Amino acid sequence: MQWFKKSLIRRVGTIVIVFIVSAFSIFGFISVWLTSNFFEAESTRELSKDALQIATEIDQYIGQNIAIVNQMKTNQDYQAITEDLTTRSEKRQHPLFEVVTQELQAIKSSSPNISLAYIGITKSNDVISSTYDFDPQPDYDLNNRIWYMEALRSRKITVTSPYIDIVTNKMVVSIITPILKNSTVIGAMGIDLQVSDLYKLMDAYQVSNNGYTLLLNKDGSIFYQPELDNAANTDDSFAYLNLYKDQITSGNSGVIDYPNNNYSSYIAYVPTASSNWIVVTVIPKSDVLSPLNRFFYPIIFLALLLLILISLFIKNMTNLISAPIITISKAVETFSNGDQEINLPEILCSREDEIGILSNGLHQMSQRISDYIEKIKINNATLNQEVEKRKGIQSRLELILELLSGTDEGIFILNDEFFCIYHNTAFSGIVGLPDADLNSLDLLENEILINDKLLKSLQSTPVWSGEIEYTQRQGETLFLFLKISLVKNRDFDFYIGNITNLTAHKKIEKDIYYLKYFDHLTKLNNKLFLDESGAKLINSDINHTANHALILINIDNFRIINEAKGFDFGNKVLITLANRLAKLTTKEDLLVRLGNDEFGILKTHIDSNDSLYEYILDLNKNMSQALLINDEELIVDVSMGISLYPNDAKHYAKLLKTAASALNTVKANKGQSFEFYDKEINNLSIYKYEIQQKLRNALNNNEFVLYYQPQIDMITNEIVGMEALIRWNSPTGMIPPGNFISIAEESNLIIPIGEWVLLTACQFGKKLESLNYAIPIAVNLSMLQFKSNYINELVESILTKTDLPPKLLELEITEGILMANEKECESILTVFHNMGIQISIDDFGTGYSSLSYLKKFAVDKIKIDRSFIKGIPQFDNGTIAKVIIELARNFNLKVIAEGVETEAQIDFLLKNNCSTAQGFYYAKPLNEEALIDFIKNLKKENR
Secondary structure, eight states, X not given: OHHHHSOHHHHHHHHHHXXXXXXXXXXHHHHHHHHHHHHHHHHHHHXXXXXXXXXXXXXXXXHHHHHHHHHHHTOHHHHHHHHHOOSGGGGGGSTTHHHHHHHXXXXXXXXXXXXXXXXXXXXXXXXXXXXXXXXXXXTOOGGGOHHHHHHHHHSSOEEOOOEEOTTTOSEEEEEEEEEEETTEEEEEEEEEEEHHHHHHHXXXXXXXXXXXXXXXXXXXXXXXXXXXXSSOSSGGGGGGGGGGHHHHTTSOOEEEEEOOTTXXXXXXXXXXXXXXXXXXEEEEHHHHHHHHHHHHHHHHHHHHHHHHHHHHHHHHHIIIIIXXXXXXXXXXXXXXXXXXXXXXXXXXXXXXXXXXXXXXXXXXXXXXXXXXXXXXXXXXXXXXXXXXXXXXXXXXXXXXXXXXXXXXSEEEEEOTTOOEEEEOHHHHHHHTOOHHHHHHOOTTTTTSSOOHHHHHHHHHSSEEEXXXXXEOTTSOEEEEEEEEXXXXXXXXXXXXXXXXXXXXXXXXXXXXXXXXXXXXXTOOEEHHHHHHHHHHHHHTOTTOOOOEEEXXXXXXXXXXXXXXXXXXXXXXXXXXXXXXXXXXXXXXXXEEEOSSSEEEEEEOSOOOHHHHHHHHHHHHHHHTSOEEETTEEEOOOEEEEEEEETTTOSSHHHHHHHHHHHHHHHHHHOSOSEEESSHHHHHHHHHHHHHXXXXXXXXXXXXEEEEEEEEEETTTTEEEEEEEEEEEEETTEEEOGGGTHHHHHXXXXXXXXXXXXXXXXXXXXXXXXXXXXXXXXXXXOOTTTOOHHHHHHHHHHHHHHHTOOGXXXXXXXXHHHHXXXXXXXXXXXXXXXXXXXXXXXXXXXSSOOOHHHHHXXXXXXXXXXXXXXXTTTTTOOOHHHHHHHHHHHHTTOEEEEESOOSHHHHHHHHHTTOOEEESTTTOOOBOHHHHHHHHHHHHHHTO
16 A cells, blocks of 8 residues: 555556546447447438439439420320321321321430330220331220329329330330320320339449348339349348338338348338339348447457556656655655755756756755745835826826716727727717616627628728718617727727717708709709719710610790799799609619700610610600699690710710700701601601601591402302402502501501401492402401400491491401410400301411411411412422411311412412412402402403
């Protein structure tokens, strides 16, 4: 025991050894426990991740093919042939059979994984597939095929279970979707994928050294299983999965701990999203814990080696340190009892190691302590003098703080935690907080005067100053000048600042700004603001890539208004016009009052000249509407001059000058209400404007006239119909339709013009009937007219008014109208069909023609566009015309060829079963009298 008690190193060493043994024991136990848990958790996570990755790749594989089936659903030909076929014998004679078979073959060729693409037809109990020569056996029944049953059951795209395909005799899975009509299954279509391709995909995955992957159907049966080295590759090898069948097939993901003395394992399962399969990955627990065994044994060896080294180290340290320390301890003890010095043996002082240094140090320390005691007595006297000096400084500091408290500027000091350690009365008054709140608030957290951005600036520059906005808790917003400095004192940061209230000064500045840049009457910006803003906008556009327009607006004869009604009335006119202009401008535009009776709009970032022209028209229309002033309606005429940047001017001063020049021109001419400085744009705008103005009066002035072009049966040489064509006989001469129809549509004038055309054509049709010439008249309808309530009521009212039999009226529409709104068009055409009116598609082949549209809509005729006729036979072999004629024949539609001008074209059309033509060969468009004469002469020729 004495050996143990007399040596601190022995005791410490013994304690260290006991501690290390205990620590290693506890560490070993915890390490084994934690490491095993870690490896088990990590392995199960990786196992789930592997299963999820496999399921994802299967989903991607299936998803790629589902996309193909989705594309098949959009094919109208598949829907059409499925609806049409009722018996197997009709299949190969159907006009779409060859097209559909080729498309299915193209789908099969698009991916090496697709073994077959096909369509099942419910009515005919038949199949059309990418294998052209395949026909099912007589006893073939769709209702017994897995893929068809799945389509009936799911009524959406689905992936079937594996089965043997009768066409390819291979194990496949099908991706199938039903074909629906009015929510009834009329068939199914899809593709087959070879199961062997899925096996190849699964064989590519390896789960640890002894793990494996399975693929299960939704009922728990094994779809794919690997060949195992440690067991026979039979279903019995995986019989343990039956214990967890309900859990695995539940549709959720998870991991199962399978306890088995011989073969304990972890089982991860993940269902695929795109099919009814479940990916199962299995890993033995022995694979999971094998790294732990390799880790544990080296740790035990290192622990034993460390204990031996510590024991040897303790023995040596005892001889080197313990004995000298005991001697030194006794000498220190005698010094503490009153000796003046610490005296140690020479052998210890002569040592060059730490013991020798310690011995010499203790000896010298004992001497210095005695010297320090004398010096302390002297320093105490000096310290007393310093205390008296600091009391004087504190008195002066209190006086300074008292003086600061009376200043108008807010002064404050913050510590490094942003709490006020000092503030004067002015500071608390400006920030609007009582002293108690200021002392307990973190100013940074509550964003009172300071924020993170300001502090970041102080780190690079110790002083920050500037103007800020501060809102008090009472809601009043103040404008303050803040100056704050970062001061470092030892290891602490302090923030010293002062604030000045600039609110009154800012209000004066705001008033000055308003007086400088705003018009006091209309509250709009003034000319100075326009000049400065316009120059700044244009100067910033160095490369002149933007497009702006300056519009100057002058009130005509405003002086007369002031003289007649007084200046107060005139001011109300200006204010009302300003408010109206404000509603006609956007936030990006700049609206100003330039002077007494003049306004300006700087319209920025214009898309095109056409859009600017439309804006000017709308602006002019709104400005010409009556103003209500003192319950009196007043119409004010305005003149507008427009200049464009950069076309007319690349600098603001010139832009203003050119706009003023355009304004002067329009005021001098008196014929227009607006003028562009650019003559080319101005001429085009004036032309459109003039056409629109003339169109508004053309109907009232009876300037429109209808011409009629006959439609001839080329076999009998009889007139079988005619097309009504509008002409405009304006005071300046005949204007062709191409020059005014598009403008009429832009301005909605096509509505009244179209009504006039329909009424006039029906009146002439009734006139012909009274002359015993019952010939149908075709009238074109525009997109704007084709609205169900409007067009149905219009046609019915005109037929009633003119007493024209509906069978003598034919309405021509374009393919674009059909595409605009399918449901509404179908309803409108059905009403016309029930009334007995004939419907034809004009310019067929130039737009969006489709087999499905021809079948869906109630159409009687199609007209071959003249572009497909004019080149026959010299420059065109007529392939497109032949196709259109054949389509019309298949759908039992009449067909008319437009633009027929030569005998060669007539021979071509008759040879290809088109017997009706319209063109200059027979007659140009004729007025009513000329057409009646044409009918009479034609009848004489045919006698």
